[in-house]
Amino acid sequence: MPHGGQTGVWMGKGLILLYHRVADQPVDPFQLCVTADNFRGHLEYLQRRAAVVPLSEMLRKSTANRIAITFDDGYRDNAEIAAPAVAAAGLPVTWFITVGRLGGHRFWWDRLTHAILGGHPLPAYLEIDLPSGQVWLSLRTWEARRRALNLLHHRIRPLRPADVESVVDKVTSALDAPPPPPDSTTMTTDQLLAIARHPQADIGAHTLSHVQLRGQSIDLKRWEVIGSVTQLSSMLRRPIRSFAYPYGSPRAVDREAQRLAKEAGCDLACSTNAGLVESGHGRYLLPRIAVGNWSAAAFAEKVEAAFNR
Amino acid sequence: MTRFTAYLVNGFRPLRRQLGALRRRTRTWRRPVGVVAADRRLLAAERPFLGRDVAVLGPSLAVRQALPDVRLDVIGTDPFDPTVTVLSDGLGPGSLPVGRWSSLVLVDPPVDQRSLLLDAAATACRVDGVVAILAGRGDAEWTSDRVRGRRQLAKLAAS
16 A cells, blocks of 8 residues: 655555475474465465565665565575476565575574474483583473474574584484484575576575674674675676575664675665565665465465555 | 741652652562562571572572572573573473482462472472472461561472
């Protein structure tokens, strides 16, 4: 619905959709997955609505409501399932890639999820030393395991990348967890190059290691933000103009990170703050709406509700 | 207004301001004069019996204040609470580490979970350990060892 902006011009609103994975996972505690069927339903609705624009269009003034599609992290299913579907629908999309994790790696939260909720036999409890102190976690019930996963995720997230991996190694070895199935891996460099060739595809940076930027040293932040933009740019031989902050909430993003995104040459940066892009929004902290595994009808309802709010 | 009345009014104003401030303070900042302060004093009086490795299940502020120099574990089920060091509901044997603490403080244990909490607490303490229960004075389930204001403390041997 158009509304009066500060300048008196009627402005449309922008809705940036945030997806992570198009996959059917038996356990999805962080609600990252949308099934392929539901995703196709979302795309059909978006085609009918005819309001999807490239992410960069969100910064232009317009009288119409606009929608942009973004994917974070760079999972393999983005290249194998989501990208062909989006290309077939003829819709523009921005892929935010965790550059340092390209090539069939697993993200630490997937390893942790598999270690705790993977369905293999577990001890009654886990006792482990974290940099913030020792914790004892009951694992007796499914609910207790969910809580243990959340606690570990919450306490591991702010650590430096090397510490993150070493704590997750410690957890998986303490739980004697078998290796996770191969479907939760990141895309390869070749897959990235293939999706980048599509004319409607834009590639953005998402740091090197998916580190929570707030709370890290300035050197590490610089390495992660500017390093990821530079590496991606040289890999694709084109400038990278957009960035998405890992974890993206106000607790995970600080002013320095926003400054570095600008310094890296990006025109915009996306957070995970829920909301619509309206006139006066800072271009280095654009809000997005995280999309859940909703049916096509529920998705359409939520998109319309967001615009009419 | 006579000079005498004016004298009385002028003399009363500062007092009235102070009374108002005191009233506002007790209205908005009740805990030190209520439950936490009473619990803190009850625990401080039992300090020699609680040992150096203490765990608390329930609100932990009073225990932190009363026993600042012990090694304190906070038992809870909120994974996002940064003070929690033992993530468990503490219901029944096996829900807590065995024989770990010199004392375990249960703060206002819910009525319907008391027997399970006590089972877990008893096995979680060392053989000579103590389970201390902080509850309202009107709670007749425990034989209180100490009473302070509207609160009571009951001590049970862990073995």
